[in-house]
Amino acid sequence: SYELTQPPSVSVSPGQTARITCSGDALPKKYAYWSQHKSGQAPVLVIYEDSKRPSWIPERFSGSSSGTMATLTISGAQVDDESDYYCFSTDSGGNHWVFGGGTKLTVL
Amino acid sequence: EVQLVESGGGLVKPGGSLRLSCAASGFNFTDGWMNWVRQAPGKGLEWVGRIKSKADGGTTDYAAFVTGRFTISRDDSKRTLYLQMNSLETEDTGVYYCTDFDVWGQGTTVTVSS
Numbered sequence: 001s002y003e004l005t006q007p008p009s010v011s012v013s014p015g016q017t018a019r020i021t022c023s024g025d026a027l028p029k030k031y032a033y034w035s036q037h038k039s040g041q042a043p044v045l046v047i048y049e050d051s052k053r054p055s056w057i058p059e060r061f062s063g064s065s066s067g068t069m070a071t072l073t074i075s076g077a078q079v080d081d082e083s084d085y086y087c088f089s090t091d092s093g094g095n096h097w098v099f100g101g102g103t104k105l106t107v108l
Numbered sequence: 109e110v111q112l113v114e115s116g117g118g119l120v121k122p123g124g125s126l127r128l129s130c131a132a133s134g135f136n137f138t139d140g141w142m143n144w145v146r147q148a149p150g151k152g153l154e155w156v157g158r159i160k161s162k163a164d165g166g167t168t169d170y171a172a173f174v175t176g177r178f179t180i181s182r183d184d185s186k187r188t189l190y191l192q193m194n195s196l197e198t199e200d201t202g203v204y205y206c207t208d209f210d211v212w213g214q215g216t217t218v219t220v221s222s
Contacts, residue, residue: 001172033209037153042205042212043145054210086153088209095169097143102152 002091004100011106018074020103022087025068030089032070034063037084047072077107110134112206117216124196128216130189130206137187140208144191148202196220
């Protein structure tokens, strides 16, 4: 079955740039999406279609995709950005969604 | 206010059934392709399945682990999404979210235990 691979954890100091990667064989042809999920809260979409940002998401969040890897970048990370981040996308057939294993971002 | 509110979770024995509901408000539910996503304790998010809008055929797709046990349906007149879960296993324990990926509910907790 199709898989998306993320690093389990990323750690940065406040104000630094955090980059979280997501690799998958279908990413050259399928969009990557990113959600932020804080414990006990509903997930929040932060990036869709590789690099588009919902209007309610701060500009410091950006996304990119090249080949089999998509990247979520948080420029000038803040303590409030500490969360689990998940990439998700469809398989090559487009009918089944898959989530990456999630990356715990620590900002301290 | 744009909102999805899940309900129907609870404690059920292995082999039992449960029906989850998700009430939508504040956005165009009828045209939305809706998903169920779950999170087992200590684990990551996992896609369960999706139903397309009636205009796009209303068809469903499921994750492989569903193996015919779950059924997603929708009632657009009630702006409600459903997840019927049968033959539940302990591995189905978790928080279940409904979402169109733009909007997410707060989730409802399902516990499968004897």
